[in-house]
Amino acid sequence: MIQSTDSAVLLHDLEPVTDDFKAEVLAGLRRPRKQLPCKFFYDQRGSELFDQICELEEYYLTRTETAILFRNVREIASVIGANCLLIEYGSGSSLKTRILLDHLESPAGYVPIDISRAHLLRAAHAIRLRHPRLHVVPVCADYTESLTLPDSPRAPVRKVVFFPGSTIGNFDPWSARHFLAQARALAGPGSGLLIGVDLKKDPRLLHSAYNDAAGVTAEFNLNLLARINRELGADFAIDRFAHYAFYNPGPGRIEMHLLSLEEQTVHICGEAFNFTRGESIFTESSYKYTIEGFSRLAAEAGYRQTHCWMDAEKLFAVMYLVAAP
Numbered sequence: 654m655i656q657s658t659d660s661a662v663l664l665h666d667l668e669p670v671t672d673d674f675k676a677e678v679l680a681g682l683r684r685p686r687k688q689l690p691c692k693f694f695y696d697q698r699g700s701e702l703f704d705q706i707c708e709l710e711e712y713y714l715t716r717t718e719t720a721i722l723f724r725n726v727r728e729i730a731s732v733i734g735a736n737c738l739l740i741e742y743g744s745g746s747s748l749k750t751r752i753l754l755d756h757l758e759s760p761a762g763y764v765p766i767d768i769s770r771a772h773l774l775r776a777a778h779a780i781r782l783r784h785p786r787l788h789v790v791p792v793c794a795d796y797t798e799s800l801t802l803p804d805s806p807r808a809p810v811r812k813v814v815f816f817p818g819s820t821i822g823n824f825d826p827w828s829a830r831h832f833l834a835q836a837r838a839l840a841g842p843g844s845g846l847l848i849g850v851d852l853k854k855d856p857r858l859l860h861s862a863y864n865d866a867a868g869v870t871a872e873f874n875l876n877l878l879a880r881i882n883r884e885l886g887a888d889f890a891i892d893r894f895a896h897y898a899f900y901n902p903g904p905g906r907i908e909m910h911l912l913s914l915e916e917q918t919v920h921i922c923g924e925a926f927n928f929t930r931g932e933s934i935f936t937e938s939s940y941k942y943t944i945e946g947f948s949r950l951a952a953e954a955g956y957r958q959t960h961c962w963m964d965a966e967k968l969f970a971v972m973y974l975v976a977a978p
């Protein structure tokens with residue numbers, strides 16, 4: 654369905670099936686090792702808390718990626734080339750998108766893809782105001798599913814997928830590979846991928862990024878239980894759970910858990926869930942890569958890495974990869 658939202662922005666609504674919060678929460682907590690999907694962090698409160706995390710001194714990711722883009726944007730724009738169609742996985746509300754769009758040479762169009770219709774439309778309108786002559790074609794869809802692009806008004810020289818924020822870190826390696834293969838299928842052979850990847854580093858730095866002194870990350874993690882209380886009428890005693898995040902060097906990931914501080918029973922939609930003292934609910938993985946490790950993974954999905962931009966301390970990388978023919 655194509656819906657006109659103003660004279661210039663046409664929303665392509667692929668009507669993604671929205672998550673069944675209740676079903677997924679119950680299924681996750683029924684498992685022998687309890688888990689909750691990290692995509693559920695981002696309700697209104699969770700999104701506010703995530704914005705606060707991005708401002709924390711300890712959380713180097715956002716400011717480092719933004720600085721890398723800012724410093725290298727001329728070179729990045731020349732690698733991408735003129736007349737590209739920029740496809741962003743996410744709504745494009747960030748400063749990073751702005752930096753990039755401000756420097757691309759006569760882009761053929763900009764296609765933000767997001768599952769949240771409201772975020773997408775808000776961001777598309779903001780971009781429209783800043784770039785009145787840019788063809789902005791928001792697509793409401795679940796970018797983790799296979800999808801097809803709307804026809805672009807002007808044939809691009811190259812399609813480039815932009816996936817900032819180290820969101821790829823939330824995927825297990827096999828799903829990351831699958832996800833990259835899907836991006837390649839969407840944008841086609843010869844297309845580009847500009848992606849932000851958080852790097853392996855001193856585990857103490859990683860540890861403090863996910864265990865900030867002000868306790869914002871703890872509140873972000875615990876908000877998941879508060880959300881289940883709010884939306885499903887559950888009775889989690891939030892103060893009987895603790896945020897627990899650590900770097901696990903084997904798989905190379907930060908793991909976030911919520912630990913039950915005592916033996917307790919929680920009721921959700923008429924179902925009782927028992928917790929032993931110290932039992933965990935696994936809430937998020939955030940994988941960290943080496944340049945070589947990520948390039949290898951991407952190669953398995955049909956991408957060849959051609960450029961890599963980093964900060965001086967090699968905390969974070971913005972990589973450019975080309976989809977093999």
Ligand code: AVJ
Nearest residue numbers: 706818819820822823870939
């Ligand atoms: C949004 C996936 C990049 O993994 O660092 C921040 C989410 N979790 N603090 C990350 C998050 C805890 C974040 N990503």
